[in-house]
Amino acid sequence: MKRTFTCVLCPNGCDIEAELENGQVLGVEGNLCPKGKEYVTQEVVDPRRTIATSVPIEGGEIPLVSVRVTQPIPKGRIFDVMKAINQVRLQAPVHIGQVILPNVLGLESDVIITKEVKSVQGQ
Amino acid sequence: MRTERQAVIVGGGPAGLAAAIQLYQQGVKDLLILEREHFLGGILRQCIHDGFGLTRFGETLSGPEYAHRFIQQVEDLGIEFITDCTVLDISHDRVVTAVSKAHGMIQVKAGAVILSMGCRERTRGALSIPGTRPSGVYNAGVAQSYINLQNIMVGKEVVILGSGDIGMIMARRLTLEGAHVQGVFEVQPYPSGLPRNIEQCLNDYNIPLHLSHTVVDIKGRERLEGVTVAQCDEQLKPIPGTEEYYPCDTLILSVGLIPENELSLAAGVELDPRTKGAYVDEYYQTNVEGVFAAGNVLHVHDLVDFVSLEAEALGNAAAEYLKVGTLPPCPLEVKAGQEVGHVIPQRVSGTRDFTLSLRVRHPLRDCAVVVRQNGKELLRKKMRKALPAEMIQMKLLGEKLSSTGDLEVCVE
Ligand SMILES: Cc1cc2nc3c(=O)[nH]c(=O)nc-3n(C[C@H](O)[C@H](O)[C@H](O)COP(=O)(O)OP(=O)(O)OC[C@H]3O[C@@H](n4cnc5c(N)ncnc54)[C@H](O)[C@@H]3O)c2cc1C
Ligand code: SF4
Numbered sequence: 001m002k003r004t005f006t007c008v009l010c011p012n013g014c015d016i017e018a019e020l021e022n023g024q025v026l027g028v029e030g031n032l033c034p035k036g037k038e039y040v041t042q043e044v045v046d047p048r049r050t051i052a053t054s055v056p057i058e059g060g061e062i063p064l065v066s067v068r069v070t071q072p073i074p075k076g077r078i079f080d081v082m083k084a085i086n087q088v089r090l091q092a093p094v095h096i097g098q099v100i101l102p103n104v105l106g107l108e109s110d111v112i113i114t115k116e117v118k119s120v121q122g123q
Numbered sequence: 124m125r126t127e128r129q130a131v132i133v134g135g136g137p138a139g140l141a142a143a144i145q146l147y148q149q150g151v152k153d154l155l156i157l158e159r160e161h162f163l164g165g166i167l168r169q170c171i172h173d174g175f176g177l178t179r180f181g182e183t184l185s186g187p188e189y190a191h192r193f194i195q196q197v198e199d200l201g202i203e204f205i206t207d208c209t210v211l212d213i214s215h216d217r218v219v220t221a222v223s224k225a226h227g228m229i230q231v232k233a234g235a236v237i238l239s240m241g242c243r244e245r246t247r248g249a250l251s252i253p254g255t256r257p258s259g260v261y262n263a264g265v266a267q268s269y270i271n272l273q274n275i276m277v278g279k280e281v282v283i284l285g286s287g288d289i290g291m292i293m294a295r296r297l298t299l300e301g302a303h304v305q306g307v308f309e310v311q312p313y314p315s316g317l318p319r320n321i322e323q324c325l326n327d328y329n330i331p332l333h334l335s336h337t338v339v340d341i342k343g344r345e346r347l348e349g350v351t352v353a354q355c356d357e358q359l360k361p362i363p364g365t366e367e368y369y370p371c372d373t374l375i376l377s378v379g380l381i382p383e384n385e386l387s388l389a390a391g392v393e394l395d396p397r398t399k400g401a402y403v404d405e406y407y408q409t410n411v412e413g414v415f416a417a418g419n420v421l422h423v424h425d426l427v428d429f430v431s432l433e434a435e436a437l438g439n440a441a442a443e444y445l446k447v448g449t450l451p452p453c454p455l456e457v458k459a460g461q462e463v464g465h466v467i468p469q470r471v472s473g474t475r476d477f478t479l480s481l482r483v484r485h486p487l488r489d490c491a492v493v494v495r496q497n498g499k500e501l502l503r504k505k506m507r508k509a510l511p512a513e514m515i516q517m518k519l520l521g522e523k524l525s526s527t528g529d530l531e532v533c534v535e
Binding site for chain 2: 006007008010011013015030049050051052053054056062063064066068075078079082096114115116
């Protein structure tokens with residue numbers, strides 16, 4: 001069976017034609033780099049994506065701080081992870097790379113801060 | 124406040140930051156960055172999704188992280204910057220006038236002026252959609268700023284007009300925040316954003332993309348109540364009888380970006396009607412001596428990595444200009460030929476290496492970008508696919524060029 005994929009791993013967004021049989025990838029065509037084959041192989045058994053969102057922060061110079069997952073998470077768990085992140089409330093200051101949810105929902109991906117937020121003086 | 128500087132950088136987004144760092148590293152240290160917002164970093168502050176930096180840093184970062192790497196370097200090097208400072212005018216002889224919260228009115232005479240003001244979004248006015256003017260109609264970038272910077276949710280039932288990358292990224296963002304995005308409607312028969320965003324922002328969330336469709340009417344008094352969408356023919360005209368009504372409280376417009384060039388015009392900079400940015404030579408110098416431009420103010424980029432690389436090349440050239448007092452002349456024109464929408468730079472010396480950037484007019488498959496001079500083929504780059512959404516870049520070597528004869532770029 002032939003199926004086409006759009007690799008999302010880099011901005012090239014290659015159209016990849018894959019030959020599949022019983023969930024096995026027999027061959028790929030159209031990928032500009034080897035990561036394309038890995039992507040298709042993963043996509044067939046367990047598609048994963050990264051997500052980014054933001055979290056309210058108290059006492060900071062801005063009201064929201066951006067966060068993201070460090071590793072792709074299963075597509076079917078995206079909204080569960082969003083729910084978990086939406087429970088979080090932060091206090092300034094925070095720094096880039098700071099982990100707010102280690103191994104979120106046991107998915108082997110951390111949720112980290114992606115923006116520096118200083119605290120507002122006098123608070 | 125000193126009133127003379129080697130270089131003044133107008134705009135502290137990725138282009139301005141990278142240009143400043145490069146100038147500094149080339150020995151031009153008497154610099155001043157002027158930024159209108161309260162923070163450095165430009166539009167990247169609100170682009171919280173990842174996918175930045177693969178070309179420049181070899182890893183995928185979010186917009187704020189990408190910007191932070193440059194901000195950190197500016198701070199570490201001690202490059203002077205003023206935020207909450209809007210540049211109001213640039214004169215032909217490079218006097219920059221600005222107004223700042225902390226310093227009031229500022230006037231600085233600059234050896235070189237770096238234009239890095241970025242771009243703004245096309246608005247509903249530019250589209251002339253009929254109907255009422257209720258609230259609930261937002262530009263994609265404005266909605267992005269509300270949701271990602273100000274914690275204001277824009278609505279629950281959403282329709283998106285235009286398949287630009289920011290619109291698609293907002294489709295995903297709104298869905299993650301619990302809104303229902305009914306669809307993305309694009310007047311052209313092909314999408315204007317990147318294929319990966321169609322996949323990871325629309326397909327992943329079952330958001331349909333309707334090509335050759337546009338919004339023909341907007342309904343609602345105070346707040347938006349719904350929009351009427353129609354199919355379009357090849358001339359992009361709505362086809363009567365194909366109208367369909369979508370109830371919604373929010374319409375997001377993602378219909379293109381325009382370089383922000385009011386200041387450039389004041390300085391006497393000539394604009395290319397195709398890019399809506401300055402005409403530049405291979406040194407990113409405009410027609411006004413000592414005034415340079417890079418980033419989205421020059422031509423709209425889809426990837427910030429290329430913005431940084433372009434601004435770094437500008438930094439090298441502007442440093443040379445300041446040290447030598449002049450740059451080699453660039454008498455040769457680079458012409459946009461068949462299927463090429465625009466080229467940057469538009470003028471070259473014919474003696475040195477340069478980077479050519481271009482966009483195709485229509486989606487093409489199995490084609491080649493060809494550069495010719497005096498009928499001779501200088502470069503041929505084969506492409507499996509070429510999309511208007513993707514900027515194409517290639518390097519031309521000075522040794523292959525002749526110092527006479529214009530260049531022509533075609534896609535065939
Ligand atoms: C809403 C939006 C979303 C985008 N999303 C993405 C994305 O997801 N991925 C991607 O790779 N690219 C994205 N882009 C493209 C992005 O703009 C570029 O990648 C990059 O940020 C451009 O850098 P720049 O420095 O040229 O412009 P900008 O980042 O726009 O920076 C220009 C700076 O100049 C300042 N300025 C303007 N006028 C003045 C003045 N008169 N005085 C003082 N300061 C001034 C502005 O405040 C701003 O900080 C997006 C663009 C927009 C508009
Ligand atoms: S196959 Fe390689 S080059 Fe193509 S989109 Fe995927 S990662 Fe990028």
